[in-house]
Amino acid sequence: MRAVTQQSFGEPDVLTVGEVARPEPxxxxxxxxxxxxxxxxxxxxxxxxxxxxxxxxxxxLGWDVSGVVEQVGAGxxxxxxxxxxxxxxxxxxxxxxxxxxxxxxxxxFARKPKGLDHAQAAALPLAGLTAWQALVDAxxxxxxxxxxxxxxxxxxxxLAVQIAKALGAEVYATAxxxxxxxxxxxxxDHLIDYTAGDFAEGLTDLDAVFDTVGSGTGLRSLPxxxxxxxxxxxxxxxxxxxxxxxxxxxxxxxxxxxxxxHVGLEALTDLVETGRLxxxxxHVLPLEEAAQAHRLIESRRTKGKIVLAx
Amino acid sequence: MRAVTQQSFGEPDVLTVGEVARPEPxxxxxxxxxxxxxxxxxxxxxxxxxxxxxxxxxxxLGWDVSGVVEQVGAGxxxxxxxxxxxxxxxxxxxxxxxxxxxxxxxxxFARKPKGLDHAQAAALPLAGLTAWQALVDAxxxxxxxxxxxxxxxxxxxxLAVQIAKALGAEVYATAxxxxxxxxxxxxxDHLIDYTAGDFAEGLTDLDAVFDTVGSGTGLRSLPxxxxxxxxxxxxxxxxxxxxxxxxxxxxxxxxxxxxxxHVGLEALTDLVETGRLxxxxxHVLPLEEAAQAHRLIESRRTKGKIVLAx
Numbered sequence: 001m002r003a004v005t006q007q008s009f010g011e012p013d014v015l016t017v018g019e020v021a022r023p024e025p026x027x028x029x030x031x032x033x034x035x036x037x038x039x040x041x042x043x044x045x046x047x048x049x050x051x052x053x054x055x056x057x058x059x060x061l062g063w064d065v066s067g068v069v070e071q072v073g074a075g076x077x078x079x080x081x082x083x084x085x086x087x088x089x090x091x092x093x094x095x096x097x098x099x100x101x102x103x104x105x106x107x108x109f110a111r112k113p114k115g116l117d118h119a120q121a122a123a124l125p126l127a128g129l130t131a132w133q134a135l136v137d138a139x140x141x142x143x144x145x146x147x148x149x150x151x152x153x154x155x156x157x158x159l160a161v162q163i164a165k166a167l168g169a170e171v172y173a174t175a176x177x178x179x180x181x182x183x184x185x186x187x188x189d190h191l192i193d194y195t196a197g198d199f200a201e202g203l204t205d206l207d208a209v210f211d212t213v214g215s216g217t218g219l220r221s222l223p224x225x226x227x228x229x230x231x232x233x234x235x236x237x238x239x240x241x242x243x244x245x246x247x248x249x250x251x252x253x254x255x256x257x258x259x260x261x262h263v264g265l266e267a268l269t270d271l272v273e274t275g276r277l278x279x280x281x282x283h284v285l286p287l288e289e290a291a292q293a294h295r296l297i298e299s300r301r302t303k304g305k306i307v308l309a310x
Numbered sequence: 311m312r313a314v315t316q317q318s319f320g321e322p323d324v325l326t327v328g329e330v331a332r333p334e335p336x337x338x339x340x341x342x343x344x345x346x347x348x349x350x351x352x353x354x355x356x357x358x359x360x361x362x363x364x365x366x367x368x369x370x371l372g373w374d375v376s377g378v379v380e381q382v383g384a385g386x387x388x389x390x391x392x393x394x395x396x397x398x399x400x401x402x403x404x405x406x407x408x409x410x411x412x413x414x415x416x417x418x419f420a421r422k423p424k425g426l427d428h429a430q431a432a433a434l435p436l437a438g439l440t441a442w443q444a445l446v447d448a449x450x451x452x453x454x455x456x457x458x459x460x461x462x463x464x465x466x467x468x469l470a471v472q473i474a475k476a477l478g479a480e481v482y483a484t485a486x487x488x489x490x491x492x493x494x495x496x497x498x499d500h501l502i503d504y505t506a507g508d509f510a511e512g513l514t515d516l517d518a519v520f521d522t523v524g525s526g527t528g529l530r531s532l533p534x535x536x537x538x539x540x541x542x543x544x545x546x547x548x549x550x551x552x553x554x555x556x557x558x559x560x561x562x563x564x565x566x567x568x569x570x571x572h573v574g575l576e577a578l579t580d581l582v583e584t585g586r587l588x589x590x591x592x593h594v595l596p597l598e599e600a601a602q603a604h605r606l607i608e609s610r611r612t613k614g615k616i617v618l619a620x
Contacts, residue, residue, distance in 0.1 A: 026403065074567055075548065075567020078447070257386070258338070263573050
């Protein structure tokens with residue numbers, strides 16, 4: 001089958017389209033014909049060798065897919081051949097989304113939301129589950145609570161703003177001024193231009209902060225949290241010194257890395273189908289332009305998501 | 311670390327205790343110090359080479375564990391070091407329960423039920439989730455419905471009887487006469503001695519049959535199902551001919567193979583803690599007697615579960 005693969009760690013141009021073996025589904029697994037694959041910052045780290053989750057090349061990147069069930073392994077009855085599904089196969093132990101087919105446990109997938117095309121659906125699993133697991137599972141955000149989302153226009157952030165609103169929270173979000181209108185339309189109640197001054201000024205007693213930005217943003221957010229408030233972070237997700245400072249300050253630290261989770265995916269499907277969540281896809285590129293997709297993701301200037309179409 | 315391992319496929323005596331490398335948790339994973347490991351029929355098939363899920367030996371078997379969180383990987387906030395957990399690591403792609411430590415995604419585990427010791431808790435994940443996914447996810451058993459469970463005294467069956475009762479169903483169960491009292495105490499409403507005649511005699515219009523026995527039992531169960539009733543089977547779980555016959559007969563076929571699922575595990579924890587589910591452990595053996603544990607599981611005459619203690 002055709003797939004984007006790489007023979008060595010390196011810059012984006014190590015990514016080339018080639019032929020690789022088609023995966024076989026084991027018991028409990030489904031084989032999905034990939035129609036679109038989301039591109040995430042973690043992909044670029046793994047490609048470059050900065051975060052060698054998949055060992056040495058060659059390998060096929062890609063943890064976000066939307067597609068059609070081509071074959072079901074023994075014992076699977078959640079899906080049938082022909083079903084449209086989306087999911088997050090095998091993160092972080094294996095990958096394969098940048099290819100024609102991927103095989104993974106049925107519970108790494110859920111039914112694709114009606115009303116999204118494959119490119120939109122492929123933008124959702126990894127980033128959407130990240131936001132869901134940070135806000136719901138880790139921060140346990142409740143209706144009426146006040147949350148600050150750092151990076152409200154980004155791949156994870158723009159979904160987090162919508163999910164926090166759907167949970168009934170009052171949402172503060174940081175973004176550069178040019179993106180305020182975009183984030184406001186996602187439902188943010190208060191926009192903060194972090195380039196124009198200290199984001200923390202005037203903010204106090206928040207219930208939760210969700211940091212998708214990093215570079216000390218988490219630590220600088222401590223003063224805006226109430227006693228017992230939660231700092232959920234996906235950038236400094238195992239920073240023991242930060243965790244200790246948060247705890248010493250009477251607050252709760254939650255380092256979050258996303259895990260495949262069919263129940264979370266089903267919750268996202270429900271949010272989409274009830275009109276409360278929509279992924280924003282900034283660029284859809286063909287598989288052959290995976291290197292360009294990585295350059296875009298590494299620019300850190302994207303709004304929403306980047307997707308490869310097959 | 312110490313683990314039961316094997317250098318070749320073969321009879322139970324290929325299982326010996328040796329030293330293997332301690333696993334390292336990746337991001338999203340926990341390292342669990344194993345206190346007890348459940349033994350399941352699938353373990354014996356893999357050991358013998360009949361079902362080579364783990365490739366060629368050497369490998370460490372074991373998909374059922376109860377133990378204590380020793381270390382958490384980056385991004386995990388569902389558990390902390392010292393938490394007691396139980397789960398079903400990595401089935402069917404990897405294993406490792408028959409050893410001192412196992413590493414797997416946090417969502418392959420849940421909090422160990424209060425009131426169970428580690429041996430009892432290790433008896434529950436694979437068999438309990440199998441029963442849960444068959445009765446709840448596949449058969450969608452409803453209160454007041456009537457279900458027949460084949461093999462009501464077995465490792466999966468004795469948990470299925472209790473789960474079906476907890477769901478509010480009326481439960482028919484087959485077992486040899488010597489085990490009727492055991493299965494009745496689990497909550498079965500009607501006991502059938504399959505050795506004394508045709509189990510189907512007098513049975514009609516059932517909503518569901520759950521077959522844990524095999525050897526044609528599923529097919530012979532079709533006459534007792536109502537139109538649209540469900541045959542859920544874990545023994546003929548990918549039998550296309552059987553599936554076609556079930557469908558042609560106006561009923562629904564659900565071949566079930568268990569998948570790790572933290573939500574299902576949490577449901578089992580809740581059932582245990584509210585007094586509605588208790589695994590029965592027939593034998594607890596030390597790690598050194600893994601071969602004997604496999605002889606017992608292969609005898610097919612066990613009542614409840616067999617567990618290795620570490």
